[in-house]
Amino acid sequence: MKTFSGKTLSWQVTDGVIELLLDREPCNEIGSATLAELEQFIDALASLQKTAHALIIFSARKSGFCAGADLRELYHGSQGLPPGERLLGMHSFLERVHHVMNALDAAPLTTIAAVHGVTFGGGFELALTCDLIIADKMARFCFPELRLGLIPGFGGIPRLKRDVGNAVVRDLLLTGRSINATKAQSAGLLSQVTAEGDALRVARATAAQLGKFDRDTAIAAKRFIKPIPHEELRREIDVFCALFTRPAVEAGLRKFVDSKDALPYLP
Amino acid sequence: MMTSHDTLSEVLKLAAAHFSVPREQLTPDDDFFKTLGINSLQALDLLTRLEQHFHIELPDYELQGVSDFRTLAERIQSRL
Numbered sequence: 001m002k003t004f005s006g007k008t009l010s011w012q013v014t015d016g017v018i019e020l021l022l023d024r025e026p027c028n029e030i031g032s033a034t035l036a037e038l039e040q041f042i043d044a045l046a047s048l049q050k051t052a053h054a055l056i057i058f059s060a061r062k063s064g065f066c067a068g069a070d071l072r073e074l075y076h077g078s079q080g081l082p083p084g085e086r087l088l089g090m091h092s093f094l095e096r097v098h099h100v101m102n103a104l105d106a107a108p109l110t111t112i113a114a115v116h117g118v119t120f121g122g123g124f125e126l127a128l129t130c131d132l133i134i135a136d137k138m139a140r141f142c143f144p145e146l147r148l149g150l151i152p153g154f155g156g157i158p159r160l161k162r163d164v165g166n167a168v169v170r171d172l173l174l175t176g177r178s179i180n181a182t183k184a185q186s187a188g189l190l191s192q193v194t195a196e197g198d199a200l201r202v203a204r205a206t207a208a209q210l211g212k213f214d215r216d217t218a219i220a221a222k223r224f225i226k227p228i229p230h231e232e233l234r235r236e237i238d239v240f241c242a243l244f245t246r247p248a249v250e251a252g253l254r255k256f257v258d259s260k261d262a263l264p265y266l267p
Numbered sequence: 268m269m270t271s272h273d274t275l276s277e278v279l280k281l282a283a284a285h286f287s288v289p290r291e292q293l294t295p296d297d298d299f300f301k302t303l304g305i306n307s308l309q310a311l312d313l314l315t316r317l318e319q320h321f322h323i324e325l326p327d328y329e330l331q332g333v334s335d336f337r338t339l340a341e342r343i344q345s346r347l
Binding site: 178179 | 308311312315316318319324326327328
């Protein structure tokens with residue numbers, strides 16, 4: 001499928017570049033609907049990559065790239081279930097998310113996340129699967145999971161560890177604070193910071209440049225410089241699931257769901 | 268070196284401009300969530316603009332419970 005338009009995302013191929021547009025209110029929260037369409041995208045990628053050398057992931061939502069997992073769906077979906085079933089459901093969900101993230105990470109084309117605004121939790125983890133992150137100067141990055149009694153569960157910690165030093169990993173993970181694009185670039189997370197509203201244009205220009213090089217060489221280079229930390233990714237699922245059924249997590253999720261604010265887990 | 272008064276004045280000016288509120292309607296002790304009519308998402312946007320404007324890094328946990336311009340300016344001043 002060269003083009004697709006779903007409920008939460010769409011894609012098209014133009015001049016050898018796949019553009020995957022996230023578009024779900026309010027800020028591309030990843031729940032079952034988005035995950036199912038991301039799985040469709042991964043299935044389609046085998047065919048799309050035959051005529052494409054690059055993939056750009058970006059957002060149509062004004063507030064940002066992606067605010068992470070759909071915590072409201074997660075909370076409501078787990079209510080009333082015995083702990084064992086809740087855990088099985090979560091484990092299955094995470095396995096599916098990891099399948100998508102790992103496929104994006106290893107995709108045999110150059111992947112670019114063009115981000116702006118809120119790039120939090122699972123959204124940050126999605127961006128971290130990409131080879132390059134190009135950020136609008138108003139982008140903000142955060143792993144707020146500890147505020148909910150959890151750790152990031154979509155592969156964020158192993159991928160962050162792969163890309164930057166321990167001081168940054170621990171700071172982001174253990175404080176749950178958000179950082180701006182300038183800080184993220186100085187930490188080594190971003191390849192470019194653009195003017196406000198310009199990340200997609202710069203990503204497209206970058207993708208055009210990538211198309212000038214031999215495809216097989218680009219794939220070999222990617223595999224050489226970007227190993228996938230499979231063992232740590234497996235462990236992350238185990239740690240997440242060990243934490244998930246604790247009462248503190250349910251309380252944290254309930255507080256989030258009850259809040260009327262746009263981003264209730266922030267100060 | 269900016270004085271506390273300068274910093275407060277810059278914060279008010281920037282907030283007024285970005286959220287399209289007349290500067291004279293903002294006072295230092297206003298609750299900016301109420302006066303500007305913003306949520307925590309927009310407050311983060313303001314934080315990013317302030318960090319860029321003052322060339323500082325201001326962890327969001329230092330702003331926990333801060334809702335007035337005067338205290339916000341004091342937090343910024345402590346980072347200059």
